Amino acid sequence: MDRRKKMEEMFRLQERLNDDTNGPKWRDGMTKQGKVVNWKRCIVMETAELIESFPWKHWKNIEGGIDLENVKIEMVDIWHFVMSYLLRFLPVKEAAKLALETMKESGIRVPESWSEADKGRLDELLAPFEDLMALALVKDDSPAYRVELLEQFWTCVDAVGMxxxxxxxxxxxxxxxxxxxxxxxxxxxxxxxxxxxxxxxxxxxxxxxxxxxxxxxxxxxxxxxxxxxxxxx
Structure with missing residues (x-):
């Protein structure tokens, strides 16, 4: 299966998952149980969980390392919500096309194992993810904004070596x-x-x-x- 077909498959599966779990009106921002849906808030919170896989707390577990496998799982969770957000505005094929067109590389690479030297560059390593959180908090849904959000997501994917x-x-x-x-x-x-x-x-x-x-x-x-x-x- 080529990359385009794989991308479309992911968006179709996400659409089906949202239909099954949230009901037919999730694109209007409401679940079948009457709860508000905010995909960008989901991105923020999942990214915060990702950051918890880094030893960022200066008061706790000072000698701790990084859980890179969990970081990757959290990136996948974020991807669920990024796709759901795009599907509010675009049909599957258009959303998949946009996702393919916005792929970007990162100038930062998260280390597979934590070293003493990495402690001093923690802010640098967390920057792509904090930038994604900041973007997800912006009150904007324009086409240009969607491109920027996607580009930052792909930057994070590359940063973790996926x-x-x-x-x-x-x-x-x-x-x-x-x-x-x-x-x-x-x-x-x-x-x-x-x-x-x-x-x-x-x-x-x-x-x-x-x-x-x-x-x-x-x-x-x-x-x-x-x-x-x-x-x-």
Whole structure:
């Protein structure tokens, strides 16, 4: 599958996820339960969670390192909300085309392992993500703004060392897991997030690692098998 088709697939899956979880009026800013939807606030909060994977607190865990794998997962969560925001204004194919046209590289690269030297450049390393947060707080929805938001998102993706295929693979995994959670009672509080002592996110990543070319439907089947093994069948 070429890059254009993969991008369109991600937007289609996100559209379906939003339809299933939020109802048909999510583009108007309201869920089927009557709750306000604010995708840009979601971007801000998920980016804040990403920053928590860095040892930024001067008063706590001073010798801590970086959790790069979690940073990548948070980037995928942010991507869910960036796509949802774009889909408010654009159909799938136009949104995918714009996303492909706005890809940018970063002049900063987050280290895979934390060193003593990295402590002094923390502000530099966090700058792309804080810039994304700042942009998401801007009260603007113009076409030019959407381009700027996308460009900053891609800058962050590059900064963490992710290529397009890795983002696609992790997105497919996380989208499948989100759909799986909804199907098995996540909103109702009956879903079991810990599977034999491991978070479902970890199980999903292990399946992806063992089956790098797995399809969306095949991944859902493997998640079902693992969940049923817990006695949830």
């Amino acid at each position: 290529d397009f295929d890795e983002l696609y693979r992790l997105y497919i995994g996380k989208n499948a897991l989100n759909q799986f959670r909804q199907k098995h009672g996540y909103k109702e509080g009956t879903y079991r997030k810990i599977w034999n002592g491991r978070e479902d996110n970890v199980v999903m990543q292990e399946i992806l690692a063992q089956n790098p070319d797995i399809t969306y439907d095949a991944l859902m089947e493997k998640l079902e098998e693992a969940y049923d093994a817990l006695g949830n069948g």
